[in-house]
């Protein structure tokens with residue numbers, strides 16, 4: 398076991414490396430903007446495939462950092478908000494799920510400021526992009542576990558108003574065989590559903606759906622992506638993913654952001670180990686950096 402003697406990268410509100418492109422003007426962001434067709438797809442379905450956000454060098458760096466942070470007791474392990482080396486309820490399956498990697502790995506930190514991500518995020522949020530938290534979701538080869546159907550906002554009601562956004566970025570090609578993410582199109586117009594479990598039973602959600610929702614639920618759409626590509630989803634869009642039974646891992650970095658101005662609703666720490674943000678106070682400070690303000 399290593400001893401934790403790493404620095405906390407959350408103290409740095411900007412890129413620490415040159416891994417990702419740096420832009421100084423809005424014009425440079427144009428190639429990464431979502432077009433009208435993509436924005437219309439988003440409105441109708443509650444998810445949309447975004448631009449390619451990572452090249453092969455960046456993917457290699459992030460995979461290496463992910464391997465490092467998967468080792469128990471690695472340097473910086475004290476900085477995780479949550480760390481589940483296996484979140485699966487089924488003991489024969491594995492789902493690695495952890496929040497807080499941006500505090501530990503330089504690439505996992507700098508990806509937050511990647512303009513290929515922040516540009517479309519600002520469009521979908523319709524305003525400045527503030528960081529909420531990150532997540533790693535990794536399904537190892539052969540026995541990777543499921544992520545049960547859920548809406549992200551069911552886990553985030555301690556922050557308000559609902560102006561949240563998720564960006565799922567593959568570090569491997571994601572396919573139906575290895576457990577890519579599926580979406581229920583149009584479910585972003587549903588009511589907020591209660592939590593029915595993240596890494597357990599794929600059928601658990603059925604108990605909380607109306608007959609009409611259950612009918613709409615019958616045709617979830619698999620989003621198969623190449624490594625480095627991304628998909629955005631709305632905080633109410635129902636999504637989940639099945640097992641990985643292939644010979645290779647299926648790894649993903651997920652970035653969760655809010656429109657600047659979203660407030661705490663809680664007298665408890667919003668994330669483990671983070672100072673309380675009093676109810677009614679906008680997210681900000683060391684743990685919730687502003688990533689991009691359009692026009693600045």
Ligand SMILES: O=C(O)CCC(=O)C(=O)O
Nearest residue numbers: 534544563565638649651
């Ligand atoms: O990676 C997965 O399979 C699930 C990801 C997920 O639930 C999310 O991005 O909110």
